Amino acid sequence: MLLQATVRLVIAPLVRLLYRPVIEGRENVPRHGAVILAANHLSFIDSIVIPLAAPRPVAFLAKAEYFQQPGLKGWLTRTCLTGINAIPVRRGDHRAAQTSLQVALDVLADGRAFGIHPEGSRSRDGRIYRGRTGVAWLALASGAPVVPVAVLGTDRIQPVGARLPRVGQITVRFGAPMRFAQPRPGSSGQIRRAITDEIMAAIRDLSGQEPADRYNELSAAA
Structure with missing residues (x-):
């Protein structure tokens, strides 16, 4: 908790200075209890920007490899990810995907906020791809x-393949909470x-992105 508070104290003002974020709808995020923040995915830094923009800590899953990099860069990456509540998980096969979902469910069972990118992987062309049903x-x-979330501008600040972020403006929009407790007709797969x-x-609707109407095939199964 001390590390997370320290990282937010250091990074949040830096983000505000460099990227002049426009944050809309923060009041839509419940301040207490379990909540899922489902966001589009344009850049690696999306999972850093959203926790800094949200009114409460948000846990995201991150590839375990990010926590295993050597040297000063590896230490900075681990410190930053740990500070924003990132949870290391291994990606790859179906079993790994199921393990990731169980980790996410444990976070929610603790009454915490969990962030997820239903597209799975970053969009390379700016369009929004079909969501994987793990979020449902x-x-x-x-x-x-x-809570649906749209992040805009991160693809210009740190495009896919860029080693360092650029200076620019970011917009984060939090939409109205959606609830799915009522029974629905259909099979479990159809409902999800x-x-x-x-x-x-x-x-x-929040992002204004053009729909791709297909899965991002670079995505890991989720």
Whole structure:
């Protein structure tokens, strides 16, 4: 907790100075209890920007490799990720995806906020891709509301492949909470698909992105 508070104290003012973030709808994020923040994904720094813009700590999953890099850069990466509540997980096969979902469910069971990018991987062309149904599974299994989030401008600040972020402006929009506690007709798979599509439509309405109407094939299964 001390490290997280220290990192936020150092990084948040720096982010405000360099990127002049426009933050809209912070009041839509419940201040207490389990909540899922489902966001579009344009850049590596999305998972850093959202916790700094939100009114409460937000846990994201991060590739375990980010925590294992050597040298000063590795130490800085680990410190930053740990400070923003990032949780290391291994990615790859179906079993790893199920483990990641269970880790996320444990975060929600503790009454915390969990952030997820339903597209799975960063968009390379600026369009918003079809969401993986893990976000719906989490919403149904936990009973937590889902807050759609749109992050804009991060793809210009740190495009895919860029080693260092550039200076620019970021916008973060938090939408109204969505609840999915009521029973629905259909198979479990159909229900998860319908809920995921609703969440992605809400994110798209906030971001204004063109829909790709297909999965991002670079995504890991989630």
